[in-house]
Amino acid sequence: MAETGIDSTDPADPGEVAGLDELDRLDRTQLAISFERVFTLVRRLNPQGDISLTAASTLRTLERHGPYRLSELAATEGVTQPAMTQLVSRLEKAGLAQRCADPADGRVVVVRIADAGRELLLARRAARAEKLYELLSALPPADRAAIVAALPALDRLADLLPS
Amino acid sequence: MAETGIDSTDPADPGEVAGLDELDRLDRTQLAISFERVFTLVRRLNPQGDISLTAASTLRTLERHGPYRLSELAATEGVTQPAMTQLVSRLEKAGLAQRCADPADGRVVVVRIADAGRELLLARRAARAEKLYELLSALPPADRAAIVAALPALDRLADLLPS
DNA sequence: ATAGTTATATCACGCACTTATACAAAGGTT
DNA sequence: AACCTTTGTATAAGTGCGTGATATAACTAT
Numbered sequence: 316m317a318e319t320g321i322d323s324t325d326p327a328d329p330g331e332v333a334g335l336d337e338l339d340r341l342d343r344t345q346l347a348i349s350f351e352r353v354f355t356l357v358r359r360l361n362p363q364g365d366i367s368l369t370a371a372s373t374l375r376t377l378e379r380h381g382p383y384r385l386s387e388l389a390a391t392e393g394v395t396q397p398a399m400t401q402l403v404s405r406l407e408k409a410g411l412a413q414r415c416a417d418p419a420d421g422r423v424v425v426v427r428i429a430d431a432g433r434e435l436l437l438a439r440r441a442a443r444a445e446k447l448y449e450l451l452s453a454l455p456p457a458d459r460a461a462i463v464a465a466l467p468a469l470d471r472l473a474d475l476l477p478s
Numbered sequence: 479m480a481e482t483g484i485d486s487t488d489p490a491d492p493g494e495v496a497g498l499d500e501l502d503r504l505d506r507t508q509l510a511i512s513f514e515r516v517f518t519l520v521r522r523l524n525p526q527g528d529i530s531l532t533a534a535s536t537l538r539t540l541e542r543h544g545p546y547r548l549s550e551l552a553a554t555e556g557v558t559q560p561a562m563t564q565l566v567s568r569l570e571k572a573g574l575a576q577r578c579a580d581p582a583d584g585r586v587v588v589v590r591i592a593d594a595g596r597e598l599l600l601a602r603r604a605a606r607a608e609k610l611y612e613l614l615s616a617l618p619p620a621d622r623a624a625i626v627a628a629l630p631a632l633d634r635l636a637d638l639l640p641s
Numbered sequence: 642a643t644a645g646t647t648a649t650a651t652c653a654c655g656c657a658c659t660t661a662t663a664c665a666a667a668g669g670t671t
Numbered sequence: 672a673a674c675c676t677t678t679g680t681a682t683a684a685g686t687g688c689g690t691g692a693t694a695t696a697a698c699t700a701t
Contacts, residue, residue, distance in 0.1 A: 341626055346614075347607035349629045350520050352636035355535055357517040359556060359639055364659095367688065368531075372518055386648060393522060398689055400650060405687090422648040422697045444510035450638050451509075458631035463504055465628035466512045468621035473515035475613050476522055527690095530657065549679060561658055563681060568657090585666045585679040 360446045362439055366411075369394060370402060374411060374436055376478060377428035382415070385424040391478055411435060523609050525602055529574075532557060533565060537574060537599055539641060540591035545578070548587040554641055574598060 361368070373392050377383060383391065389399035403426050406412035411432035417423035451459050524531070536555050540546060546554065552562035566589050569575035574595035580586035614622050 341629075343607040343611055344603055346610055346629065347603045349632050350516070350606070350610060351538065351603070353513070353632050354517055354520040355538070356636045356639055357513050358531070358535070363556065368521070372521070375514065375518070393526065395690065396649070401688075420698070424649065440507055440510045440514070443513070444506040447509055447513060448506055450635055453638055454631065454635060458634055461628040461631040462635065465624040466504075466509065468617065468624040469512050469516050471621055472613055472617060472625065473519045475616055476519055558659065559680070564657075583667075587680065
């Protein structure tokens with residue numbers, strides 16, 4: 316909300332600028348629109364009729380960070396605990412995840428991804444990667460380079476979210 | 479333009495070099511993972527309890543490209559025609575869109591976004607832009623610069639999808 | 642033990658999608 | 672003209688996936 320007004324530094328300085336200046340000079344609405352459009356793009360690249368967005372995201376979380384308690388998982392994915400209970404039941408029935416007991420606390424359910432879950436993620440990822448690659452191949456080289464150059468930064472951006 | 483200075487890529491100027499070579503040198507799986515993570519990021523930034531993802535996407539389509547026939551809209555959004563009929567009914571009841579008749583063809587329903595729909599998109603976008611800005615502000619300047627530099631390319635990437 | 646808290650499960654419900662089908666308008670054939 | 676076929680939208684029935692309220696089992700403290 317607050318206008319930062321960091322633009323006081325000379326915007327023409329080419330060498331080591333490109334920090335918040337660049338960002339402030341950009342319309343923030345345009346920033347949101349670009350991210351919305353990427354979001355829609357990835358959503359359309361999603362294999363339909365597969366598993367739900369939340370299911371896929373949950374599997375990815377389990378893949379990235381290892382086993383989670385059920386309620387932790389619910390909080391991380393932004394759904395209620397009953398929703399996660401049902402989701403884990405579905406994943407378990409599909410053989411994609413497993414419920415494990417916590418020896419230290421009999422109430423706790425620890426959820427871990429199963430091999431079939433990892434394989435499903437791999438398959439989805441391969442399909443999406445292929446489509447993305449095709450799309451990128453249709454872009455001008457400079458655009459491809461800009462996107463590839465931004466990938467590590469986008470990864471670090473995603474790291475900033477609580478997960 | 480901004481010197482990106484991304485660590486994992488060629489530090490040379492992106493304009494002339496870094497075409498498909500850069501892309502091929504990258505693990506395609508890593509490409510998919512990065513896009514997945516951005517997807518999840520934007521999804522978590524979504525105002526919850528608002529309207530559905532499809533509803534928001536449909537409103538954005540109507541905002542970007544103007545009125546659509548109902549069945550065209552269904553095809554564009556990747557849902558069935560009955561689903562779009564129901565969605566448009568909901569949007570209409572909420573005052574976010576309008577059904578109009580086509581004078582040339584009595585069967586056709588033309589859908590257009592209403593003022594309240596535009597305002598809702600503006601509000602959502604502003605909220606998301608604010609959160610995105612905060613996240614970006616926490617990144618190192620070089621990362622911010624890389625992401626900002628990639629936005630036009632990402633826009634053109636999104637243009638490649640049929641919409 | 643008893644009471645209170647915590648972790649998960651279950652219940653009742655609603656939204657948003659699906660397929661199958663109905664209905665109305667347009668177009669073509671004779 | 673009347674008749675079929677095609678096309679665009681709506682309706683119906685069923686399902687997946689979410690919600691809030693509440694039940695049940697296990698841990699904790701006194």
